[in-house]
Amino acid sequence: MQTPKDLHKAGLKITLPRLKVLNLFENGDNRHLSAEEVYKQLLASGEDVSLATVYRVLTQFELSGILVRHHFEGDKSVFELNHGEHHDHIVCMQCGHIEEFFDSAIESRQKKIAAEHGFAIHDHSLYIYGDCTREKCPNRRSE
Amino acid sequence: MQTPKDLHKAGLKITLPRLKVLNLFENGDNRHLSAEEVYKQLLASGEDVSLATVYRVLTQFELSGILVRHHFEGDKSVFELNHGEHHDHIVCMQCGHIEEFFDSAIESRQKKIAAEHGFAIHDHSLYIYGDCTREKCPNRRSE
DNA sequence: TTATAAATGAGAATGTTTATCATTTACTCC
DNA sequence: GGAGTAAATGATAAACATTCTCATTTATAA
Known part of the structure; x- marks a missing residue:
């Protein structure tokens, strides 16, 4: 780089x-x-x-x-x-841990929805919030 | 109400x-x-x-x-x-006009993605930003 | 190497939101 | 219905992230 x-x-x-x-x-x-x-x-x-x-x-x-x-x-x-490839995020509300994902089904649905509503799409933001279940998550909920 | x-x-x-x-x-x-x-x-x-x-x-x-x-x-x-039914938003960056939508395909993909990443999903937010093409949009782009 | 425009640092200023606290108000019990 | 109590309010200060100002420093082009 x-x-x-x-x-x-x-x-x-x-x-x-x-x-x-x-x-x-x-x-x-x-x-x-x-x-x-x-x-x-x-x-x-x-x-x-x-x-x-x-x-x-x-x-x-x-x-x-x-x-x-x-x-x-x-x-x-x-x-x-910015490494060039768009992606969305899933964020842990307990420890702040962030993971990235890309889902082409969601992406294409978004384009379709924008078109249906007569919008010229610029951008979007999708965040999923939840609890991660990693060992090291400090506030890990017992399962 | x-x-x-x-x-x-x-x-x-x-x-x-x-x-x-x-x-x-x-x-x-x-x-x-x-x-x-x-x-x-x-x-x-x-x-x-x-x-x-x-x-x-x-x-x-x-x-x-x-x-x-x-x-x-x-x-x-x-x-x-809060009228009980979850929905997402598409926002015009020119005039601030907001429209609402619900897409079950996106919703179910999100659940799947959260599960794949080991997250217990709480919530999510999805905003699409663009230019609306309404007559009354003050900064309407000519088409 | 020097001239010049850009970048920096320190702190003041801004905009949004929260905290403080004395005063007021809504609700409960008789 | 009226007094007591806890909650709600208003005014203002404070907190917080962020931007602005301006004098000083620095990187770059000639």
């Missing part, structure tokens, strides 16, 4: 804050991060970036297609790398 | 602010309202309710199942009456 090239293509200068943020998404543990999480992780690893810059950079990356923004339930935006 | 009864069932006292808010949703022009819109419409019709009360009442109505909360794109919550 040629990140400096991506930045350049987007008309953005190659700066340290931008590289640090990109690095988090590319090499971090968590593929889905909020602005606050990005900021805290940078601070934790000794990087000194201002919160305002984090917000600016995330928004610019969204506009240039490097990141995708999601509005999960709650009030804050969550970002992930 | 027996609204005082609904309030009572929810353990809420029957107060003027609550009746006014309910009335807006039941008899107003717009089925989908944000807290700010509820507040402004009450002010406009001469009713004197505090913004804090509007937020409180909306949240209580959501908890007791009288209203459903939606997170359309953007930062504010939008509410609508």
